[in-house]
Amino acid sequence: MNNSLIERIKNLPTSSGVYQYYDKHNKLLYIGKAKNLKNRIKSYFRIENDKILPNPSNSHRIQMMISQVDYLQTILVQNEQDALILENSLIKQLKPKYNILLRDDKTYPYIYIDMSEEFPTPAITRKIIKNKNVKYFGPYTSGSREILDSLYEILPLVQKKACSKGKKACLFYQIKRCLAPCEGKVNPTEYNKIILQAIYLIQNKNKLLNELESKMLTLSEKMKFEEAMIYRDRIKKLQGVENFSSIDLAKLYNLDIFALSYEGKNAILSKLFMRDGKIISSNFEHIKSEYAFDENSIYEQAIINHYKEEIPLPPDQILIPSIDSKESIIELENFLQNHCKRKIQILTPHRGDKKNLIELAFKNANEILRLQSSRSYAEDTLLIELKELLQLNEIPFTIEVFDTSHHCGTNIVGGMIVYKNMNFTKENYRRYILQGTDEYSQIKEMLTRRANDFCKTPPPNLWLIDGGKAQINLARDILQSVGVDIDIIGIAKEKIDAKAHRARGGAKDTIYTFETSFHLKPSDKRLQFLQKLRDEVHRYAITFHRQKKQKDMQKISLLEQKGIGKASVKKLLDFFGSFEAIENANPDEIKEVLSKKTNH
Structure with missing residues (x-):
């Protein structure tokens, strides 16, 4: 460790703030917060005879991290509250090597009932509704929709908010799913008893499950097996906290x-x-x-x-x-x-x-x-081998994979898939509609948009790109522009007559890193793992491309039905750039474009 670091530590401010440790390669190692920056940062080090060493009273992990520190930076804030929030935000955006990154918790759903309404109806919300008479139940990590659907099927609740404002009983009344308050067939006092039953079922899951099981058996006895299966699946979903059913404390703890x-x-x-x-x-x-x-x-x-x-x-x-x-x-x-x-x-x-x-x-x-644990061990072993093979900075526990798809320069799209904790996490997949006219500009647009989104969705350990050296260098420039350091590799298929060779088990895929490129045997599990990721993003991108193409075909058909021929459609698309722009254009603009002669 250098003398400038010793001098920096001696002259640290005593105010609240966030500190960042970097190694000699300018890689971010760690982000922390402190009420008193000087006291906190000094606790990591021990200075002896003008030499700076890791403090042996800290954990092995912290000592290992401190031994790599070459310099540090601080950001001053007003108070420890601001430091707490800034630290959390920077960890997500910059993903330091020694910080552990948790995913952002999604907002869980709640069931709510607005008791101020004349005929209240249960519904789902993820936000606070500004009304003192609203009763909430939850949070539900799963099963909220199943609970709500069950209530509306078991009890004669007003099925839609608009129903209570209607003037004539609808089908729900005829099938005995609603008591028709619209025709005055039930008054608010009587209806309130039904709402109290709904609240009871929400708060007593076993009673709700008993009702559902009874309905399932009745349907089975009537040979209505498909409907019975719906209830079977719903019961299974609602039994998610069965292990805790015996926990019912006398004290009403929240x-x-x-x-x-x-x-x-x-x-x-x-x-x-x-x-x-x-x-x-x-x-x-x-x-x-x-x-x-x-x-x-x-x-x-x-x-x-x-x-x-x-x-x-x-x-x-x-x-x-x-x-x-x-x-x-x-x-x-x-x-x-x-x-x-x-x-x-x-x-x-x-x-x-x-x-x-x-x-x-x-x-x-x-x-x-x-x-x-058993599956994690096998997966971790493969990822560790991949780290060693590719000389990555860290084990790629989370991987984002990118690919683009188009046909003759039309319907240009991109796809990003995410592999994390031994699974494809499809809720994190992303689709991109792209404007670039060539493959390089398309991948640049997609990667730039993803990098700019790191503040909302933290970066992974590794980017895997369907491409070669040029794409890797491009990705590195984009990441450097946002101050994020993660590993990047590419994988490209062998090309025969300018087309990717996809022979199963025989294609000579090339793996690219910054330093080199190489081939692995088709039987190599590391190659097969990377191919699995690449094939999934290819499937995802091309599926999106086909969906977009199908929608555009439908729009072309509609324009042709209005008397606009294929040549005119092409002329309009060349001028306006998209069907959305054509739809938003006024008739005079369209007429003017169609009247222009095409230059050859």
Whole structure:
């Protein structure tokens, strides 16, 4: 470590802020926050005889990271609250080597009923509805739609909000699914009893399941097997928290519980949601790291991700097994106060019901980790071999793969698929409509758009591009422009007569890195893994291309039906650029374009 770093540490400010450690290759190693930057950063180092060493009282992971630090940067902020939020944002955008990155929690759905309405109807929301008379139930990590559909099938609720404002009973009344308040066949007092039944079923899952099972058996007895299967699948979905059905505490606790279990390179963050003394839903996140897991950092990040926006039914308390300091708890509680608009305590219980709930969350995390361990080991082994083969900076636990598709320069699209935690995560796939006229500009447009989105969706460990050296260099320039350092490789098929050779098991694919290019035997599992990723993004991109082409064919057909021939359609597309622009053009513009003579 150099003298300039020693001088920098000696002259650090004492204000709140965020610090960033870099190695001698200008690669970002770590991002942290501090109420007092000078005290916090000095705690990482030990200076002896004008030499700077890692502080031996820190963890092995931190010591290993500090041994690579060449220089540091700081960003000053007003207070520790701002530092907390900025740290979380920068970790997501820049993905430092030694920080563990949790995915952003999606906003879970809630069932709500607006009790101020004359004839209330249950519905789903992910946001707060500004009305004091709204009752919320949730959050539901899964099954909210199934609960709602079941209520409308079991009880004669007003099926649509517009129905109560109608003047004549509809089909729902005829099939006994509604009591027709539109014709005054039920008054608000009688209807309120039905709403209370709905609330009872929402709050008592076993009663709801009994009702569904009864309907399923009745349909089976009537030989209506397809309808019975719908109920069977719905019951299966709603049994997701069956393990917790016996948990019904006498005290009406409203708690969110987090517990982390880890082994090797894999961790499970378990989340339980308790309302009115009952655990109503659960979820987990699979986390992978090449280095040791920092529990405090993970719990902090999990809380920030989950409560970054005001939620309809926040807990009174959050239970976590441990956190490093009282100061960290106060920071997080202030964050919750600002974002949830109410005081939420963070507790680390050591006895009683709440300690038992922590143990329950641990038990479930351990079981999920055990079930995934054998598959994780095989997957991790392959990824480690891939890291060594390609000389990557880190194990590629998350991979984004890109490809483009078009036909003779028309319907140009791109696709990005994501491989994470041993699966294709299709909810993270992205489609791009592109404007570029050549393959290079198309891939540039797609990668630039993805890189600009890192602030919303964090970068992966690796970009895999269907292409060669030129595409890799392009990707590196784009990543450098946004300050992100991740690994990039390319894979390209052998070309015969300028066309990709796709013979199964016989194609000589070339793998490209910054330094070199090489071939692997068709039987090599590392090559087969990369081919699987490349083939999936190719399928995804070409499917989107075909869908877009089909839509355009339909639009051409509609224009031809209006008396505009194919030559005229081409002339309009050449001028306006898209069917949307043609639709938005006024008739005089279209007439003027069609009247122009084509230059040859």
